[in-house]
Each structure stands twice: as C-alpha cells, then as structure tokens.
Amino acid sequence: MTGKINVVLTTLLVCCALSVVNARYQRNHLVNDIEKLATQQRQLDIDWSQLQLDQSTLGKNERIEQIARANLNMTPLSPARTQYLTEGGK
Amino acid sequence: MRSNAGASRSTSRANSRVAASKGVAFSKSPVLAVRLPDWRSRVVLFALFAAFVTLAGRALWLQGVSNRFLQKQGASRYMRTEELPATRGKIFDRNGMVLGSSLPVKSVSVFTDDYKENPASSEKIRELASLLEMPQAELLKKLNSDRSYVYLKRQVEMDVVAKIEKLGVEGLDTRKEYKRYYPQGEVMAHMVGFTNVEDKGQEAMELAQQKSLAGQTGSRRVIKDRLGRIVEDVGLSREPHDGKDLTLSVDSKLQYIAFNSIKNAVDKFHAKAGAAVVLDVHTGEVLALTNWPTYDPNNRAHLTGEQLRNRVITDTFEPGSTFKPFTVALALDKGLITPKTMIDTGNGRFMVSGKPIRDTHPHGVIDIGTIIQKSSNIGTSKISQMMSAQDMWEMFTKVGLGQAPRFGFPGAVAGRVRPYKSWRPVEQANMSFGQGLSMSLLQLARAYMIFARNGDMIPLSFQKITEKPMGQQIISPKTAAQMRVMLESVVSPEGTASQAQVAGYRVGGKTGTAQKVIDGRYSQTHYVGNFVGIAPMSNPRFIIAVMIDDASGPLHTGGAVAAPTFATLAANALRAANVPPDSTVTDIIIPEHPLEESN
Numbered sequence: 001m002t003g004k005i006n007v008v009l010t011t012l013l014v015c016c017a018l019s020v021v022n023a024r025y026q027r028n029h030l031v032n033d034i035e036k037l038a039t040q041q042r043q044l045d046i047d048w049s050q051l052q053l054d055q056s057t058l059g060k061n062e063r064i065e066q067i068a069r070a071n072l073n074m075t076p077l078s079p080a081r082t083q084y085l086t087e088g089g090k
Numbered sequence: 091m092r093s094n095a096g097a098s099r100s101t102s103r104a105n106s107r108v109a110a111s112k113g114v115a116f117s118k119s120p121v122l123a124v125r126l127p128d129w130r131s132r133v134v135l136f137a138l139f140a141a142f143v144t145l146a147g148r149a150l151w152l153q154g155v156s157n158r159f160l161q162k163q164g165a166s167r168y169m170r171t172e173e174l175p176a177t178r179g180k181i182f183d184r185n186g187m188v189l190g191s192s193l194p195v196k197s198v199s200v201f202t203d204d205y206k207e208n209p210a211s212s213e214k215i216r217e218l219a220s221l222l223e224m225p226q227a228e229l230l231k232k233l234n235s236d237r238s239y240v241y242l243k244r245q246v247e248m249d250v251v252a253k254i255e256k257l258g259v260e261g262l263d264t265r266k267e268y269k270r271y272y273p274q275g276e277v278m279a280h281m282v283g284f285t286n287v288e289d290k291g292q293e294a295m296e297l298a299q300q301k302s303l304a305g306q307t308g309s310r311r312v313i314k315d316r317l318g319r320i321v322e323d324v325g326l327s328r329e330p331h332d333g334k335d336l337t338l339s340v341d342s343k344l345q346y347i348a349f350n351s352i353k354n355a356v357d358k359f360h361a362k363a364g365a366a367v368v369l370d371v372h373t374g375e376v377l378a379l380t381n382w383p384t385y386d387p388n389n390r391a392h393l394t395g396e397q398l399r400n401r402v403i404t405d406t407f408e409p410g411s412t413f414k415p416f417t418v419a420l421a422l423d424k425g426l427i428t429p430k431t432m433i434d435t436g437n438g439r440f441m442v443s444g445k446p447i448r449d450t451h452p453h454g455v456i457d458i459g460t461i462i463q464k465s466s467n468i469g470t471s472k473i474s475q476m477m478s479a480q481d482m483w484e485m486f487t488k489v490g491l492g493q494a495p496r497f498g499f500p501g502a503v504a505g506r507v508r509p510y511k512s513w514r515p516v517e518q519a520n521m522s523f524g525q526g527l528s529m530s531l532l533q534l535a536r537a538y539m540i541f542a543r544n545g546d547m548i549p550l551s552f553q554k555i556t557e558k559p560m561g562q563q564i565i566s567p568k569t570a571a572q573m574r575v576m577l578e579s580v581v582s583p584e585g586t587a588s589q590a591q592v593a594g595y596r597v598g599g600k601t602g603t604a605q606k607v608i609d610g611r612y613s614q615t616h617y618v619g620n621f622v623g624i625a626p627m628s629n630p631r632f633i634i635a636v637m638i639d640d641a642s643g644p645l646h647t648g649g650a651v652a653a654p655t656f657a658t659l660a661a662n663a664l665r666a667a668n669v670p671p672d673s674t675v676t677d678i679i680i681p682e683h684p685l686e687e688s689n
Contacts, residue, residue, distance in 0.1 A: 028321035035320045042175070049180070049191050056188040056273035061346035077665070078593065084671055 176305030179333030204261030339375035362640035365401035412602030413524030474522030483510035489537035505529030535635035590653035594671035599623030601648035621652035628672035
C-alpha cells in the first residue's frame with residue numbers, strides 16, 4: 001500500500017517538477033516578449049515625438065506665410081475688400 | 091651438485107652484481123627495517139581529518155552562514171541594473187502645437203588612453219571630423235588630450251552617431267542623453283525659454299516649470315540569459331517618472347502675428363527694441379508675448395543679454411500718459427467728476443508748487459473725455475489734485491503696481507510706486523500722468539483689465555486654463571463703461587492714437603511716451619513709446635500692449651510708433667481669431683498732422 005502511494009507521489013512530484021521547468025521556460029519567453037514590446041513602445045514614443053516636432057516645424061506660421069506669398073501668390077485679406085454677411089441681412 | 095653449486099654461486103654473484111650496481115634492493119633496504127612509532131601515522135590521519143573538517147566547516151560557513159556576499163557576487167554575474175529612461179515633458183501651445191520637445195541623442199566622447207594605443211588613420215579622422223562638424227586640428231587636439239576622458243561633442247543626433255560608430259575608431263564612447271528641440275524657434279523664444287545641455291530649464295517657462303517638466307530616471311534589476319535577453323524582471327529599485335507635459339496659454343498664430351508686427355516696427359522706426367503682449371480679456375491668459383531682439387533657442391552659440399532680455403516682464407519703464415486713465419477712473423469712481431465735468435487746462439502751462447506742467451497744445455476748457463482723448467497733462471494733474479495721495483496710491487496698488495506678479499514667470503519685476511506719505515504735490519501730479527512710477531509692460535496690460543472687463547481684475551496665467559477665474563472688483567462697471575467710451579475716442583481722427591484705428595473693428599486704447607531715465611536724469615532724446623489697446627470695443631476680447639524702445643527715426647512717440655504697430659497687430663489678431671467685425675468703417679482716416687501727447 002505504501003509502495004503504491006510512494007509511486008503515485010513520486011510520479012506527481014516528477015510531473016510537478018517538469019511543469020515548473022515548463023512554466024519557467026514559458027515565463028522567460030513572455031518576459032522577453034514584454035521587453036521587446038516595451039522597447040517598441042519606447043521607439044514609437046520617440047517616433048511620435050519626432051512626428052509632432054515635424055508637424056510643428058512644417059506647420060510654422062512663418063513657413064506657411066512664405067509659401068502662400070511666394071509660391072501661391074496669395075495676399076492677406078483686408079476688410080476693404082471683404083463682404084461681411086450678417087444675420088438678417090442688415 | 092657442482093654444477094648446482096656453481097649455478098648458485100653464479101646467481102649470488104649476479105645478485106651481488108645487482109646490489110653493487112643499484113645499491114640495496116628495496117625490500118631489503120635497511121631504512122624500512124626501522125619500525126616507525128604508531129603516533130606518527132595517527133598524527134597524519136588526524137591532520138588529514140582536520141583538513142577535511144576545515145573544508146567542511148568553511149563550506150558550511152559559506153553556504154549557510156555568511157552567504158550574502160557570495161549570493162550578491164553570483165547575482166551580479168547574471169543580474170543587471172537597467173536604467174529606465176524618463177523624458178522631459180513636452181511644451182504645447184493652447185492648440186496642441188509642440189513648442190518644445192526632447193528627443194534622445196548621444197554624446198560622443200573618447201577614452202584617450204585607448205585611442206592613443208590604437209590611433210585611427212588620417213582618413214578616418216577626416217571623416218570623424220566632418221561627421222562631428224569640427225575642424226580636424228581641434229578633433230586631434232581633443233583625441234590626444236592629457237585628460238583620460240574627453241567629450242568630443244554633445245547632443246549628436248542618432249543617425250550621425252550610427253555613422254560614427256561604423257567608423258570603428260578605438261576608444262570612442264557614446265552615451266545616451268536628450269536634446270530639446272524648439273520647432274517654433276525665435277518666435278516663441280521668450281515665452282518658452284530653453285534648457286541647457288543637461289536638459290535643465292534655464293529661461294522662461296522651461297525654468298519656471300522645471301520641477302514638473304523634469305523627468306526622473308528610474309532603474310530596475312533584471313536577469314539576463316546568455317544571449318543578453320531579459321528573462322526576469324526582479325523588481326524596480328527606483329521608479330521612473332516622465333516629466334509632465336505643459337500646455338501654455340500662448341497661441342502660435344497670435345504669437346507669430348505679434349512677433350512679426352514688433353519685428354517690422356523695430357525695423358521701420360529704427361528702434362533699439364520692441365515688445366508686445368496680448369492678453370485674453372475673459373480668462374487672463376497670455377496669448378502672445380514677444381520681444382525683439384530675440385534669439386533662436388536651438389542655436390545659442392552667440393547669445394547676448396540684449397537678446398535674452400524679456401522686456402515685457404523683466405523691464406520696467408515709466409508708462410507716461412498710458413497711465414492717465416487710472417487717475418481719471420479713480421476720480422469718476424469716487425464721484426468727484428463725471429465725463430461731462432469741464433476742466434480748464436488753460437494755455438498749456440500750469441504751475442504745481444513752483445514746477446511747471448505742460449501740454450503740447452493749449453486745449454482751453456475741455457471735458458474729461460477730451461482730457462483723455464487729447465492726453466492733457468494739466469487736466470489729469472488738476473483731477474489728481476481733487477484726490478488724496480493715499481487714495482491714488484491705493485488705486486495704483488490695487489491694479490498691481492509695485493507688487494511682484496504671482497504668475498510664476500522667472501524674473502518678473504514688481505515695478506515701483508513710492509509710499510504715498512512721501513509724495514510731494516508736484517510728484518502726485520506727475521504720477522497722475524504716469525511719471526515717477528515704473529512698471530513692466532505686462533503689469534500695464536494687466537491693469538487695463540479693469541477697463542476691458544467690467545471694473546474687475548483677474549489673475550494672469552501663462553498656462554492654458556479651463557475655469558474662468560474669479561475677478562476682484564476695483565472700479566464700478568459704470569466707471570469701466572465710461573472709461574471705454576473715452577478710450578475709444580482716443581483712437582479716432584481727433585485723438586492722439588489716430589494711427590491705432592483698425593478697419594472693420596472698434597478699438598480703444600491710450601498712448602504713452604516716456605522719456606528714458608539715463609544716468610538718473612530724464613533724457614531729451616531717448617523715449618519709450620507705448621500703447622495699450624482693447625479690441626474689439628463692443629465686446630472686449632484682447633488687451634494688446636505694445637512698447638517701442640528708443641526709436642531713433644524722426645518718429646518716437648507712442649502715437650507715432652506704438653499705435654500703428656498696435657493697429658497691424660490688432661487687425662491681424664482679430665482676423666486670425668475669427669472675431670466678427672463690429673464696425674462698418676473700412677476706411678481709416680488719419681489726419682495729416684496727428685495729435686501728439688505731451689509725454
């Protein structure tokens with residue numbers, strides 16, 4: 001009787017030990033994945049900052065005005081040649 | 091037998107030959123014949139046993155008792171401390187446009203000893219020098235320096251660093267750091283400020299908000315496998331904190347408009363400097379704050395104090411006539427006068443305790459509105475004589491004069507107003523039209539809140555705010571309304587600020603020209619022209635204050651240099667902010683010889 005219990009317990013122990021090894025292995029993999037994603041996240045953050053900077057640099061009022069004037073031949077509007085529409089047509 | 095005997099003889103002879111050639115046979119060695127005492131083997135046995143006990147004891151000691159040191163040593167073979175980066179917060183304008191942002195870069199430095207052992211070829215040096223954008227001679231000097239660790243260049247961008255690392259010069263070391271970029275450059279310089287090479291705020295909002303902007307790097311312990319991959323996160327030793335983002339009250343578009351107006355005005359009037367500030371009447375937010383000369387925060391190699399100076403906040407000047415409305419408002423509020431009260435300003439010369447007060451033109455008997463419109467010093471002095479020094483001092487203090495403003499901007503000055511007890515009558519008269527007291531342009535603009543709003547004053551903010559601030563009532567709404575009418579009359583063909591008119595909009599304001607104080611005396615040739623305006627008058631939205639410092643052309647007064655600058659600024663700002671026009675007038679009438687205020 002005790003012999004049987006011992007066999008069962010030993011098998012159980014070996015199984016547990018193996019599953020611990022397996023779990024550790026899987027954890028290592030998952031941790032590695034997290035790290036990769038964290039690195040990717042950091043890189044994306046940097047890219048996002050870079051894009052925001054680019055947007056601000058390219059959207060600079062100075063640049064817009066220069067392009068509007070030089071390339072597109074635009075001029076600022078003046079009230080003298082603006083028709084204002086008011087509610088009720090007053 | 092014989093033969094046997096002979097044989098045995100011959101063997102013994104052979105034996106004796108062996109003995110003769112090799113000495114005594116081992117088994118018969120006389121040394122072995124000596125019997126050793128028993129204790130000696132026991133001693134050896136004991137010694138061996140003791141040695142094993144010592145080993146076991148030592149092993150027990152290391153394994154069981156003093157194991158901390160070894161565990162630490164062991165852990166250090168596979169555990170690593172990793173730096174967790176934290177970036178400095180970004181700065182945005184009110185519309186979410188980035189004004190300042192940090193990106194990772196690297197510093198390039200050299201371990202000179204390592205380099206000297208393996209100097210690079212001249213071709214590599216040439217390439218390195220061009221990548222680092224420095225002359226070869228300077229680079230060589232740094233590489234062969236006596237110090238063991240020398241920075242070659244800081245804040246090198248990542249793609250350049252990659253190329254440098256490809257060169258494979260011995261001893262080069264790169265370290266991660268951050269560089270702050272300011273995409274709006276000189277336009278925003280005085281509002282945003284800049285950081286130093288260590289990413290610490292040095293000026294303006296970067297300095298004021300250093301604490302919340304700064305990030306705090308953290309670190310954590312990790313276990314790495316043989317390929318250097320992280321397989322276990324043991325725990326944080328220090329949590330990283332990214333800096334908080336900061337949203338300023340400034341509006342990029344208005345800022346650009348203000349910047350351009352000031353830059354053009356300084357150029358046009360040959361002035362030494364110029365500054366402007368735009369406030370939101372409803373929220374107290376600073377929508378634009380600009381200075382000329384300015385600097386590019388991305389390239390601060392040749393920075394001068396003149397460029398750094400924030401004239402809006404850190405410079406005080408005597409406001410001059412721009413201050414008159416406060417004297418008049420106080421008298422109106424106290425019920426001493428009404429807008430209809432007539433005051434005799436005489437022939438343009440008036441004596442107060444033996445000192446003359448002058449107007450540029452004699453105006454005769456005029457009402458209060460005309461005193462403001464024509465900017466009469468005598469009229470304002472006479473009004474001030476109806477009031478006590480204490481009342482005036484209280485009014486000036488209430489509108490923020492003489493107190494360092496609490497809006498968290500580095501270097502904000504308090505301005506100066508002397509305690510009323512020491513005022514002499516002529517000084518009181520002078521102060522009534524803005525002489526003998528000083529303030530910053532921002533303080534002056536803020537003081538105009540009481541006219542633009544309904545007599546109350548709200549705190550200023552450099553950060554975008556969501557809740558409308560509570561105001562503190564200074565003058566009655568009725569007085570404020572009366573003052574607005576007068577201020578609007580200043581900006582009319584008959585007023586001193588005819589050039590401040592804006593087509594399509596009703597605007598109001600007041601000009602001022604102050605003689606600069608040079609070596610303790612009023613200069614007769616150097617002036618500060620200023621103008622504070624409110625637009626549009628039907629429903630005030632902006633307070634715009636403009637200052638032109640030391641215009642050296644033929645024009646120098648507030649009405650001639652600051653008022654037209656205000657007009658261009660206000661026209662563009664109102665249009666950019668989509669403020670509906672409140673006037674049908676599209677033709678501006680500016681008289682040939684516009685009226686000038688006295689000082």
